[in-house]
Amino acid sequence: MTAIEVSGLRKAFGDKVVLDGVDLDVPAGTVFSLLGPNGAGKTTTVNVLTTLTKADAGMVRVAGHDVAAEEKAVRAAIGVTGQFAAVDELLTGQENLQLMADLNRADRRVVPELLERFDLVESARKPASTYSGGMRRKLDLAMTLVGGPRIIFLDEPTTGLDPRSRRTMWTIIRELVADGVTVFLTTQYLEEADQLADRVAVLDHGRLVAEGTPDELKRRLPGTHVRLRFSTVAELDAAARILPEATRDDEALTLRVPGDGGTKSLRALLDRLDEYSVAAEEFSVHTPDLDDVFLALTGHTTEVTTV
Template sequence: MTTTYAVLSEGLEKRFGEVHALRGLDLAVPEGTVCGVLGPNGAGKTTAVRVLTTLLTPDSGTARVAGHDLRHDPAAVRRRIGVTGQNTSVDGDLTGAENLRLFARLLRAPSSRAAELLEQFELADAADRPARTYSGGMRRRLDLAASLIVRPQVLFLDEPTTGLDPHSRGGIWDAVRELAHEGTTVLLTTQYLEEADRLADDIVLIDEGRAAHHGTPAELKARIGSYAEVVVGHASGLPAAAAVLDQLTGSEPVLDAEKHTVGAVTTEPTLTLPRIVRELDAAGVLVIDASLRPPTLDEVFLRLTDRKELVA
């Protein structure tokens, strides 16, 4: 079966003076899927989105979005995509309904579409209030609704839930799942790795302007093995616990003096939790809790980008 790609790029390059933001970025996002794009600050995520949405022209490389060439037919690309950026695009002095009706007129969509989206995003009760009176979560939902006035083939979401509380974030997640279920391809950049884990069919990890790693969340987790974590009774026991985990796992442990924890990734298939506990006991470490589990996507990120702390 031939895969049809909603977003396909090869060798995208973009410079801003001395800054080389994209260094040959390759992406392949199948139609009807959610692709999570992760990476540390300055990795090129937002630049990639701005190039793929025709807001920036690449210096070199090729890309097709929704079946159209980015360089040769940018107008056709724009007709088939929706974009929700990091900052809301709605007018705070207009009501929620007025904002959506304005977008509908600009995009020559039926005015009834505004009412549909207000219902879909649970904003109907606040439709006649100025958008400046909305909470952060409501404004983000209104912004997302505005990008869907014309149903896009591809929707670009650039950190859509930054700064939202868990309840508001969950509402955005539900909306993204529904869009993907209806056939819209979603390219999502996010600083919340749990968000990518929950929503993405595939994940691309961008580092230094390149697609450094790619796979499903499960595949990326399997790539780095398991994660051993120990909670000690006192911070003074952390060095000894770290030495034990270093010896057993063969990877450098990560210590958290405040939480009294030490953890390390292991690809050793024969390592068991009882063995870890025995070795810690032999080293005189007071263990409060210990676990050996699949890694979180945060731990995958740290391992694959070789960083000590998470910066997404």
């Protein structure tokens, strides 16, 4: 089942082409993360998918509905949580949720359920102005869920949160996906995409330059290697003779063997050691992280991925 389907999406503002033939396919019940530097077209993509901006060309379907011809149906199926918590600070947490329930013509019985789910019961009757940043983000996401959307767009949901609050938000997102909700995520934290996303797409200058699982993208870069640690110098010497392509570290008693990180090459490496009766005390596979992938694909550091 496909939650979001995009083909040949194009958008220009005057002479500036912002999106140039973007194709996306987001399976239902997954987390899809869109990454890209400033000006790459991420915000425009999200605006088109959420019916806020009209595309110049291409086909876009969200929850099975054409965003151009069936705007109301699309809006009824989605929820959007922006970068900054859109809560009314004069109202309590409970009142914010009740207001959203009334606007969505939803049953108010969903309010206590969401307060409990997001651990906001104790603060439910306190003004939102007294909430911490993490509590406001949780309340904002709870308000998005009042209408029971099956697709949620999260724009940098953990910006400004402390590590503990960020991980709490990650847990909530995973629970939503476990319930069958699809999450379209933009984030400035590549660790967040690595932790949460089933698939990642990298957008640069209006074009998709890569798409795949986080592990698939990381395996594209050179630098993947197997690290072997030995108990004695003699074992290290023996392994170094067997693996002349490896880089050794005498102080750590390790060899760094280049490879692709796949099971086939790893099995061949261990079989090679076993053939000469050499055993490593431990081994680990090291791959480039998404920061390395992002820099290699776009030429930018992650410090400019906030838009």
